[in-house]
Amino acid sequence: VQRFGDVRRLVEQTLDPLVAAYFKNIGQTRTLFELIHDRSAIQEVASQGMKEKFAHYNLELEEVLIGTPTSAPGDTQIETILTQLRSRQIAKEQVETYGRQQEAAVKERELREAEARAQQQAHITASELSITVQSNEGKAAYQRALQQAEQIRALAEAEAEKAARIGISQAIAIEEQVRAYGGPQFQVTQQVMTRFAEAIEQAKVDVVPRIVIGGNGGEAGEAGQSNLMQGLLAMLLSERMGVAGGTEQTQRPEVEAMRAEIYRKLRAPVEPTTAEDVTSNRAM
Template structure:
């Protein structure tokens, strides 16, 4: 009886253990979590990678969602992990642990076909590649197999630890994304007046001799290649996009860009003020036809989009211009006053290195001649000026300064110092006419030449002596004229006084003359009576 009881107890215990063992296969997954299934043993092992696509031993591709699940005890282990949550206005990055290896030309894994990160089996069967992915995760909640994928967000890193070095690789990737500001979208506000310069870090390298990648994938009607401002990396590369700095820029808006694929550098917009035009010197583009003609050998003038000086300037306004692909040279279209005066500078400051023209006159004096020249640049001819000289200041210092100085040195040699002073108006008129053709040759319009009074240095007193003599001579001439006028005035004064005195004695003279006549008549009358 004791043996029977003992066997009964053992059977009961065995049954309880068997029931408990069977019940140990029950797994409860909360709705805010997932279960990652690891199969410890089976008939086959995984031949490549570590995700068991065909029920082999290893990590299974499908995850367990919220609810009750039953798995064979001992054969399966379930790793409970949270759902991946990407907050509003944030970006998540994916790192695939299993899949096809990247090609030598790739930095990031392609997601053209394998782009569903919530279906690990489909990802791998569609040729998904291991490593950092081109596609990013936008805001939302995702049930992702964290044995196959590592999800890096700003708040935390979602992953299933597999080894000691695993976390180090992930942390390095997270630091790089943080340094590039990659967890937030690129936001360009209209109040900032900025443009975004994009640099691509994946794809084919630029051909030799090129520094800027051309614009591709901008046709909105082509869904295969339109990449919507670099937000769809695979479409960009399919359109023929190159690695490196891009010609296309980003303007105002919000862009969800994978910062491992592309980085964005902000630059100010180019502003062309009223009264100026912007001549574009492009560093990139095709080799266009030289519009300046075969006789004009001062660089190439090309149509917009080609390499060289663009024939059409930018009119006043605001432009999102890529300053890495070229430069914009501002050319004034208002009148430019150039002053050959050391102590004065014009408003455009092109003449800050100019000084008075040193002359040697016909009578061997050496005065310095201050002068001002007013010029104008036609906005349509501004590209020709930049094509020839590079910028307006170089034009002034390397061409106009020696040309104007030489002209007035020649004028000074044909006139004495006094003639130079006295004939200034005539010299201005003649120089304005004669120099117009010289300025026209350089695509400039000469408006007026203004000449100042010749000056001298403080140690040279000879010119001042001549000027003093000239002043004395003029004073003498004026004195002669004054004396002559005074003499004439005195003669007239004498005549006036005689006339006045005669007028005052006129009555007495008249009375005496009448008295004489009366007496004469009386005498004649008495004589007649006596006879």
């Protein structure tokens, strides 16, 4: 103040040119967008630089503040630039917002998928258990079918063996009867005459006429007629059948084996082992 006389001259002659020159230098290295966008950084740098210059004049600088640029009346360039800057800032914020919204949409989709999988997990587990149960049931049914098939096969084989043994036993009995009668012709004659007599008895048919005219009368004549008819029928049946007593049919090996086994079982209990057994068998 002593150098310049008053504060006004100090401001007009020294401080204003100093500040104007400093910011002109900064303005030459930066664009208007950078000046507006980096205003805070410029204020800090300016505060440090201006404090040193103000100290030469024994002045203490507290803070440097940069206001919004203004243009002269009628000039809209600065306003246009500021509008563009605001639009750019808005667009930048929108991009950031859209990016965050996109991330939120992705996260939401992942959340929905996780919820859907969690809901379907119960159905998946139930389906897997159902498949396992059905598989086990199928295996059990298959084993039961095998057991039933084995049972049916065993029963069928037992029934077949039973029928075969019965048939062979009947055949053996018939053979023994034929052997007892002395041949197949005599057995057939006896069976036919027996059936014929039973049929006549049941039908109550008169075989011999009630009135007999002949040389021999009485019971002797009736007996002669009956014997004559039996003889004729036996001779006729024997001639018609023409059965040979000595013919034998060949049998399959398994039938012969079963026949031999049956014979062995039939003969085993009656085979004599001592003289007393022989005597008892002869007595019987």
